[in-house]
Every structure is written in C-alpha cells, then in structure tokens.
Amino acid sequence: MNYRSDIDGLRTIAVFLVIFNHVGFSFFTGGFVGVDVFFVISGFLITSIIHPRIQQKTFSFAWFISRRIKRLMPVLFVIIFITMGIFTLVMLPQDLVKFYKSIIWVVFYAGNIFFWKEHGGYFDGGSQEAPLLHTWSLAVEEQYYFIWPLLLAAAYRYLGKKVALYASIALCIAATVFSQWGTEVTIGAAYYLLPTRFFELLVGSCLALMWNQLPKANQITSHILSIVGLLLIIVSALVLTEHHSFPGYNALYPVIGTALIIYASSGVVNKLLSLKPMVFSGNISYSLYLWHWPILVFARYTSVDFTLVNQISFILLTYILAILSWRYIEQPFRNFNADSFKAVATKLYIVPSSILIVLIGLGVFFDGYKNRFPTTIVAMEHALHTHTSKSRKACHSPYRNSKNLPEDECIFGENTKNKQQTNVFVFGDSHANHMIPFIKILSGDAGLLGQDYTLDRCLPIFDLKWGSTIHLAEKCKSRNILAENHIQENSFDFVIMAASWPGFNTRRIFNDERLVDNQKIAVLLQLKLTQTIRAIIDSGATPVMFEDIPTLRGKSPKCPIKQKVFNEKLNCEIQHDSNELFNELTTSLKSEFPQLIIISPHKLMCSGNNCLMTLNDIPLYRDEDHLNEIGSALLGRLFLEKNSNPFKSKYSRNINSLSMETIK
Structure with missing residues (x-):
C-alpha cells in the first residue's frame, strides 16, 4: 500500500x-x-x-x-x-x-x-x-x-x-x-x-x-x-x-x-x-x-x-x-x-x-551491588521484599486455584507433626494472608497450631457473592463453602476472619446484583456476618475478626528508605480513616456475640489518625495496602508486649475489643 x-x-x-x-x-x-x-x-x-x-x-x-x-x-x-x-x-x-x-x-x-x-x-x-x-x-x-x-x-x-x-x-x-x-x-x-x-x-x-x-x-x-x-x-x-x-x-x-x-x-x-x-x-x-x-x-x-x-x-x-x-x-x-x-x-x-x-x-x-548502601538500608529493603503471599504460596490462592482444599502443609506452629490438634484456622483474602506472621506470634506464644486458607479478594463471609465480576463473586462464594465445611469438620478453638473489609464507598458487593445503596450493603453484610459467626460458634470455635490496616494512599512503601537515601524531607506518615461500616457491624455483632474477639493492628502503628510506616526503623509495608512478612511479625511481638494473649484463654473475659493502647 x-x-x-x-x-x-x-x-x-x-x-x-x-x-x-x-x-x-x-x-x-x-x-x-x-x-x-x-x-x-x-x-x-x-x-x-x-x-x-x-x-x-x-x-x-x-x-x-x-x-x-x-x-x-x-x-x-x-x-x-x-x-x-x-x-x-x-x-x-x-x-x-x-x-x-x-x-x-x-x-x-x-x-x-x-x-x-x-x-x-x-x-x-x-x-x-x-x-x-x-x-x-x-x-x-x-x-x-x-x-x-x-x-x-x-x-x-x-x-x-x-x-x-x-x-x-x-x-x-x-x-x-x-x-x-x-x-x-x-x-x-x-x-x-x-x-x-x-x-x-x-x-x-x-x-x-x-x-x-x-x-x-x-x-x-x-x-x-x-x-x-x-x-x-x-x-x-x-x-x-x-x-x-x-x-x-x-x-x-x-x-x-x-x-x-x-x-x-x-x-x-x-x-x-x-x-x-x-x-x-x-x-x-x-x-x-x-x-x-x-x-x-x-x-x-x-x-x-x-x-x-x-x-x-x-x-x-x-x-x-x-x-x-x-x-x-x-x-x-x-x-x-x-x-x-x-x-x-x-x-x-x-x-x-x-x-x-x-x-x-x-x-x-553480586546481589545488585548491595555494598553501595549501608547495611541498615539493605536490611530495610530486605524486609520490604518479604511477601507472605510467596512464603505461604500453597496456602494463599489466586482465583484460578480457588477450588484448592486446605493443605496440611499450611499448618504452622512448634509441633506440626501432630496435625490432629490444630487449634487456629485463618481464612479471608490477601489481607488475611499478610497477617499470618502476626498470628503466628500469638499462636506460638500460646503453644497452638494454626492453619491458613486464603484467597485473593475474597471476604471471609459464608453464603455471600463478592467480587469485581459475577464470575469472581461466584468463585468466592464457592471457596467459602469449602472453608465452612473445613471448620465444621474440625474442632478448632479459634477461627480468624481477616480481610480488606468493605466500607460505605465500596462497590463490589454482589448478591444477585451490584449493590450501590449503603443501607442495602450494611443490611446484607450484617445478615451474612451474623450467620457466619453463628456457624463458627456452633462448630465450637471462638470467632476472631482482624480490623484492616491503613493504606498508603499513593505513597511508596519504600518511602522510609527513600527518605534516608534520596530526600530527608519526605513525609512518610500516613493517615488512618476509621471504617465506619466495619465499626457499625462489629459493634452490633459484639453485642450479640460477646465471645467475639476483635483485634485492631493499626492501633500499634498510629497515634490518633497519624500512622507510621516503620517499626524499629524497619518498613512495615510491601505495597500500598499489604504488610511485609517481617513487619507483620514485628506488630505481633509489639501486640504481646502491650496486651495479654487472647489465644491463651479460649474465652477471653473482660474483652470488649482488643483495641490496643496507642504508641506515644
């Protein structure tokens, strides 16, 4: 032409x-x-x-x-x-x-x-x-x-x-x-x-x-x-x-x-x-x-x-x-x-x-010529690149592997040979996956074995269609049927639900349609969460809900490192806005189920609404809204320093909410 x-x-x-x-x-x-x-x-x-x-x-x-x-x-x-x-x-x-x-x-x-x-x-x-x-x-x-x-x-x-x-x-x-x-x-x-x-x-x-x-x-x-x-x-x-x-x-x-x-x-x-x-x-x-x-x-x-x-x-x-x-x-x-x-x-x-x-x-x-940087910077970057989604690859699934059943190799603790005595079961999305090192610290301190079973972008709520498309929403619902069956078939002491919980502005909830009305969203979640927690309690386990962490809102998880290497004037503080929908739901659920334990990791990082991206000079995040593996474990250890371990007593009395004291 x-x-x-x-x-x-x-x-x-x-x-x-x-x-x-x-x-x-x-x-x-x-x-x-x-x-x-x-x-x-x-x-x-x-x-x-x-x-x-x-x-x-x-x-x-x-x-x-x-x-x-x-x-x-x-x-x-x-x-x-x-x-x-x-x-x-x-x-x-x-x-x-x-x-x-x-x-x-x-x-x-x-x-x-x-x-x-x-x-x-x-x-x-x-x-x-x-x-x-x-x-x-x-x-x-x-x-x-x-x-x-x-x-x-x-x-x-x-x-x-x-x-x-x-x-x-x-x-x-x-x-x-x-x-x-x-x-x-x-x-x-x-x-x-x-x-x-x-x-x-x-x-x-x-x-x-x-x-x-x-x-x-x-x-x-x-x-x-x-x-x-x-x-x-x-x-x-x-x-x-x-x-x-x-x-x-x-x-x-x-x-x-x-x-x-x-x-x-x-x-x-x-x-x-x-x-x-x-x-x-x-x-x-x-x-x-x-x-x-x-x-x-x-x-x-x-x-x-x-x-x-x-x-x-x-x-x-x-x-x-x-x-x-x-x-x-x-x-x-x-x-x-x-x-x-x-x-x-x-x-x-x-x-x-x-x-x-x-x-x-x-x-x-030569490992990326790491001698160009001080050892403190190398250690900071090492933490940032530790991904629980990789170290727990068999236990955290993308949607294409949503039909996988819970694996014995996903049991964690000191004595994993006796797998019949697994005490803690964790399910949810990638935000449940990134809390596994935190949970390991708590369960290890209590001498318990745990098992994780997480799926990308899938809320840990039974009988709920949830996803960006109908196809993915159906996969999430089917995955949670497998999780529910596993909970009913085992005598867990604790069942942990963790996720990037939806807020009033979230537009991913499906039942038979995409919901956009806040009241309908709240009513549907209230109903399904109530049913989920009741099913967990009926299985003989204590339900535990992890509140989500702050997101970086466009800031790089490398910000603390860049602050030291490139620009000391960088502001690496982040803001935490309370999830009103989550707070309303958990307040109601707590009144109905007093044995429900609620853990709020963000309180370890925040003073009021201002939150840090590091702990002991180690970055906590690996991307905009996920903790890295080392950061998650650091938060778990800090939690034990400031609070009693809820896993040491199956039913923790005097707990209205495990919202930890703010770090000054």
Missing part, C-alpha cells in the same frame, strides 16, 4: 495519550488506550506488508524478521544500556536484581510475561517503578508478528483466499469474546498477555485483508467516520480508568475508533493528522514511547515531585531524546546493509544481547 501520512499522525495521538496518562495528567485517566491504538495500527501495517507476498508465495520469514530487528532493536538496546547504567547507580539492590532479570525477558520478547508474574496488575504500585514495564506492549506485538504470518500463510495454503478471510474475521470475533472472559477471570494476565490482546491487532489485520474489497467511502462519509473514530479514542481516554475491566469489550472503543480513522483515509481528521508536526511526532513515536517511561520511573524512584513544571519538563526531555535517537539510531539502522539474515541477527541482536547477559549475570551474582 502507498504511504499513509495520516497513520503517522495517528501514532502521535496514540503516544501522547500514553505519555499524558503516565506523567499524571488527571484528565486522561484512560490514556493507556493509546497502546490499543498502536496495536490496531501495527496489525494493519504488518498485514499490508506481508499479505501481498503471501498471496504471491514470495513471503520469507527470515526477510520479515530481519526487518523487525532493524526497525526495533537498535534503539531499544541503546535505551536498555543507558537505563541499565543509570539505575545501577541509584536502585536498591533487590530492585536492581529484578530490573536486571526483566531485561533478559524483554530482549527475548517475553517482557509481558515477566511483568505479569513479578508485578501483578499493570496499575499496581510496585509496577510503577519497573524501568522497562512499558515494553510489555512490544512483547505482545512481537509475539503477534511471530504467530500471525504463519497463521495467515497456512490459511491461504490450505483454505484459500476467501475462506482465509472469513476465518480471520471469525477468529477476531472469538478473540474479542475470549478477551472479555479473560478480564472477568483474571486482571493482570488479561492486561499483559497476547491471547486477550490478540483481537486488537487482528482488527487491523482484518481491515488490511479486506481493504480491496471494502467499498470506498465518499468524502462526507469519510469526514463523519474519521470524526466518530477520533471521538471514540478521545472519549475512552477521558472516561476509562484503571478500575474498569480491560481490555475486553471496553477496548473496542479505541480499537474501532482507530479502524474507522484508517478506513476513512481522506476524512477531515485524516487531513489534520497529515499535518507536518503530527507526522513528525508520529515518525519519532517509537523513540518517544521507549524514552518516556524510564525518565518517569527515575523521577518517581528518586522522589522527584510530579509538579506541573516537572511534568512538562519530563515531556520536553522525552521529546528531545526521541529526536536524537530517531535521527542517529533509528534512521541509520533502518538502512543497515547486511548480506543475510544471519548477519543482521548476529550484529544487531545476538551480540548486544550477549553483552547484556554478561553484565546482568555480574549484577545478579
């Missing part, structure tokens, strides 16, 4: 939506849809390139991969080397090791898998300090580039041109439905991985396949389609947020919008996109995309404030570096002359990859 300057202009829209979102401009809460615009463009252009050759049976996979290497890898390698050098100077040791490992995955076009496994959700706090996080989208595209040409070539060979087109359209529809299903089942994987993103690239590919068969729009229709397309992209960038399920059907807005603009070809929007400034920025969009994120991560990591002046400065710096890398790296290497695929692959891929692997091996061997 002939060169389309408007598509380069469309790249400008895409890249700046992403940059404005990442830099923190609040009006583009859905700016991440710029990546979806890129996906459609990539699918369209790549299919436009390979389709004629496949039809003519002249397509060469080696030729195709050579083009991709020359187009993508030189500037990517340069930015990786520069980023690696800079972050080696400033990054904390364990963060640096994780960064080094991510480079390997990025180089082998699997960065999206690494970031999903190691950082979880794309919008999670820890992921925002991964210097190469943004390369997940490059991995998705490259994986598509490996699969799609083979599929298309096979379809043309065995099905013929007409059937191949129909099969591609059918695959696109099926992939869209699958993407929606994926967003309902899992959050992180659906965002990062190719199967749930496949339809976005395939929309562009199908448009390219049908290009010569599609009716050509007249001028008025082109204007209308291009305007509608742009509105779909911009409105989705303004309306969508990180809390919407994505990609799935929500991704159709920017995807269809992009396809409409490409199809319109000569509409008013296409003409605007063909203006020289738009085209130039589109030409350097790849470098813009690669540079912007490491700059923002460096600023965020070293505690630079994201003021308006700084935000604009970050964008200007990104633009300048992008121009330089486009002019002196991208352009020369596009015309790189080599005799064969082997020469291109060796000089532009294998050699720089090998150098990186050697450097990364050294960095990992």
